[in-house]
Amino acid sequence: MNLVRAAFRIAVVACLPVAVAFSQDAPAPVTVVHCPKLFDSAAGKMLGPTTVFISGDKFDKVESGTQSPVGATVIELAGATCLPGLIDDHVHLDDQFGKNTYAEAAHVNFADQVLRSTLYARRTLLAGFTTVRNVGDTNYDTVALRNAVAAGTVIGPRIFTAGPAISTTGGHADHTNGLSMDLQGDPGPMQSIFNGPDEARKVVRLHYKEGADLIKAMPSGGVMDLGTNGSGPQMTEDEIRAIVETAHDYGMKVAVHAHGAEAIRRSVVAGVDSVEHGTFMDDQDIRLMKEHGTFYCPTVYTGQFVAEQAKKGAYPPTVAKKAIEVGPQIMKTVTRAYQGGVKFAYGTDAGVYPHGQNWEDFIYLVKAGLPPAYTLQMATINAAQLLGHDDELGTVAPGKYADLVAVPGDPLDDITVMSKVSFVMKAGVVYKRDGEEVLTQ
Ligand SMILES: [Zn+2]
Incomplete structure (x- = not known):
């Protein structure tokens, strides 16, 4: 349990001074999630390391590899598999x-x-x-x-x-x-x-x-x-x-x-x-x-x-x-x-x-x-x-609601990990992290 908890952590990297980060020229603040694996629900296939970019309540972009853009809030989900909500x-x-x-x-x-x-x-x-x-x-x-x-x-x-x-x-x-x-x-x-x-x-x-x-x-x-x-x-x-x-x-x-x-x-x-x-x-x-x-x-x-x-x-x-x-x-x-x-x-x-x-x-x-x-x-x-809402739900893709969950392990190898959802984001808001509820109210 502790190992799992230790594996999930949030880090704010390379924060620029606030005045610079939020100046008119700078892009809006984004959150990126580092997924060691991501289930591509449209193709029915598992992808390798992927960075999911979230802006507001929507997915902004999805790119392979691990990226930590300057000024972004980074959510590390080491050892986990991400799936659409x-x-x-x-x-x-x-x-x-x-x-x-x-x-x-x-x-x-x-x-x-x-x-x-x-x-x-x-x-x-x-x-x-x-x-x-x-x-x-x-x-x-x-x-x-x-x-x-x-x-x-x-x-x-x-x-x-x-x-x-x-x-x-x-x-x-x-x-x-x-x-x-x-x-x-x-x-x-x-x-x-x-x-x-x-x-x-x-x-x-x-x-x-x-x-x-x-x-x-x-x-x-x-x-x-x-x-x-x-x-x-x-x-x-x-x-x-x-x-x-x-x-x-x-x-x-x-x-x-x-x-x-x-x-x-x-x-x-x-x-x-x-x-x-x-x-x-x-x-x-x-x-x-x-x-x-x-x-x-x-x-x-x-x-x-x-x-x-x-x-x-x-x-x-x-x-x-x-x-x-x-x-x-x-x-x-x-x-x-x-x-x-x-x-x-x-x-x-x-x-x-x-x-x-x-x-x-x-x-x-x-x-x-x-x-x-x-x-x-x-x-x-x-x-x-x-x-009738597949235009906004059901896949991790730009423009869709930022609904993202993670499980500790790969459900294609062991479906029982679906009983252990440890991270929950709905519309860009994190409700569960490290297997525990995050108070949002
Ligand atoms: Zn019924």
């Missing part, structure tokens, strides 16, 4: 499942839940995930969290959020599932529940109005709700098409939670941008996803995690039964979908497992047979493409 395209920052989750719904106030999300956001950033896509919250609270992080009042990753997931009556995101009839009411579009294409369009427009960046829809059953249907279709193709057409009109992408083959097929032909989980994806689905260029976010670790938790008695019986059936299948699907040419983006379902362990998917994806370099591309350039 990591991106997790499937998180739930306002929630974290625990043994009391289902009972808590009755007595934990919304404000308490929101305050917890600030801790989860910080843990996520410190794990090296500088950007996340939040695919389902309680009541647009992650829109507020996104804005608070952007304003600098909360420390966390850059957030793109879907607001609440949308669902049909009794579907995976109908939070009145399992309640007594007295408490159920009749949730409708204002509660993100719809039936039929017209209401689907209304739900999407309400999300736009409330500031969502994308839409998350639930066209199949799911594991963690109290309904019995874990994977069957819960939306018609017409309904999904209405969601996609309306969302795309407003510049919003559509992510779908889908476990069963039929729900996946309907979603892909209706034009969704990503399939999440995809557990029982069949050969036809794989062909269609490749043909349509639909991304797959496999959430592979969560599949394993929920099956293990279910066996330990952590969930109610209805949930446990589904978790044991669904979870272990995802590993097999990941292998088949990769071999079938489907494009993957990194999405983990953080919140179902504890926030900050977002790196676990790297381990399981490699176990499922994916090349380590591809798993790193999934969490950088591919995830940025799925967000």
Whole structure:
């Protein structure tokens, strides 16, 4: 540990007198990071010693070798491998499942839940995930969290959020599932529940109005709700098409939670941008996803995690039964979908497992047979493409946000080093150094 710490140090070299360094003729102050290795996410290759120049919140230039320009702040990352800031395209920052989750719904106030999300956001950033896509919250609270992080009042990753997931009556995101009839009411579009294409369009427009960046829809059953249907279709193709057409009109992408083959097929032909989980994806689905260029976010670790938790008695019986059936299948699907040419983006379902362990998917994806370099591309350039923000995120390149992380070792030789992110910079600000948080507030 001490060796690692000693290897990371910051040094200001060759400081000129301030008056000279900041005179009108002198270039703006820059920070340079010395990376012994840098993962080139566009090419999927590891580069040797590289100097990354940062000016303000953006990368300025990237040059091979070790350079220490006069007046620059130099960050030495000896022994480390640098990567673009990591991106997790499937998180739930306002929630974290625990043994009391289902009972808590009755007595934990919304404000308490929101305050917890600030801790989860910080843990996520410190794990090296500088950007996340939040695919389902309680009541647009992650829109507020996104804005608070952007304003600098909360420390966390850059957030793109879907607001609440949308669902049909009794579907995976109908939070009145399992309640007594007295408490159920009749949730409708204002509660993100719809039936039929017209209401689907209304739900999407309400999300736009409330500031969502994308839409998350639930066209199949799911594991963690109290309904019995874990994977069957819960939306018609017409309904999904209405969601996609309306969302795309407003510049919003559509992510779908889908476990069963039929729900996946309907979603892909209706034009969704990503399939999440995809557990029982069949050969036809794989062909269609490749043909349509639909991304797959496999959430592979969560599949394993929920099956293990279910066996330990952590969930109610209805949930446990589904978790044991669904979870272990995802590993097999990941292998088949990769071999079938489907494009993957990194999405983990953080919140179902504890926030900050977002790196676990790297381990399981490699176990499922994916090349380590591809798993790193999934969490950088591919995830940025799925967000529709690859012009500013996902690679270390001039003009992009200066999001840079480092791990002690080479993840292409040993993927487990992704669990030891020791340096985190987001938009040019250092949040973690020598493996420890840097206080910025
Ligand atoms: Zn999820």
